[in-house]
Amino acid sequence: MSREKRKEQMDGPTQTVQKNGLCLRVWNDVLNVPFSVIHGEVKDDLQKSVVKIFGKEYKTSRTMCSFGDEGVSYKFNGNVHEARPYGQCITSIKNVVEELVGCKFNFCLVNHYTNGSEGIGPHRDNEPGLDPNSPIVSVSFGAARDFVFKRKGYQNYAMLLQHGMVVSMDPPTNELWKHTLPMRANCNDARINLTFRKMN
Numbered sequence: 001m002s003r004e005k006r007k008e009q010m011d012g013p014t015q016t017v018q019k020n021g022l023c024l025r026v027w028n029d030v031l032n033v034p035f036s037v038i039h040g041e042v043k044d045d046l047q048k049s050v051v052k053i054f055g056k057e058y059k060t061s062r063t064m065c066s067f068g069d070e071g072v073s074y075k076f077n078g079n080v081h082e083a084r085p086y087g088q089c090i091t092s093i094k095n096v097v098e099e100l101v102g103c104k105f106n107f108c109l110v111n112h113y114t115n116g117s118e119g120i121g122p123h124r125d126n127e128p129g130l131d132p133n134s135p136i137v138s139v140s141f142g143a144a145r146d147f148v149f150k151r152k153g154y155q156n157y158a159m160l161l162q163h164g165m166v167v168s169m170d171p172p173t174n175e176l177w178k179h180t181l182p183m184r185a186n187c188n189d190a191r192i193n194l195t196f197r198k199m200n
């Protein structure tokens with residue numbers, strides 16, 4: 001990436017959203033990491049996770065793994081994800097993200113969706129230890145997918161998450177709004193999402 005392009009990105013987000021507690025900063029096409037490179041770094045660590053729905057346990061169709069500073073772990077749906085050390089590619093992405101957003105992160109959750117038959121239902125990131133005062137930053141690679149924010153009594157807010165896009169979900173977004181990656185029958189390609197988080 002040219003110095004001019006990088007400087008332009010460091011000057012500010014491509015788009016900001018500020019309404020009804022939905023506070024987003026969006027940088028388009030800010031990371032020129034090929035899908036194959038990020039996939040190559042995480043593929044051996046990806047595993048299905050177990051979720052509990054009405055007391056019954058199911059395996060997720062998407063696969064996940066996590067990376068973080070030494071000693072950091074993350075509870076997700078009752079599963080403890082021990083953070084593995086960041087690889088080279090995630091380290092370089094983390095450095096760019098921290099510079100863009102202006103915060104430091106100590107944990108990165110990775111989700112891999114094989115195609116549009118895999119998604120994630122409406123939820124808040126409300127796992128114990130997650131710092132409520134820190135942004136949660138989503139970075140997308142591969143297939144473009146719709147991403148929808150929902151809050152009772154308000155109109156949904158939908159956006160398309162495209163390869164190389166960085167979205168900072170700033171407080172109080174995660175407190176007030178749920179987010180979901182709906183299934184899409186017409187999507188045949190894989191997608192990887194990284195979310196950078198701060199755990200206390």
Ligand SMILES: O=C(O)CCC(=O)C(=O)O
Pocket residue numbers: 109111120125138147161179181193195
């Ligand atoms: O894949 C995405 O864009 C969202 C992932 C997500 O919301 C999560 O892991 O909590």
Ligand SMILES: [Mn+2]
Pocket residue numbers: 123124125179
């Ligand atoms: Mn989430």
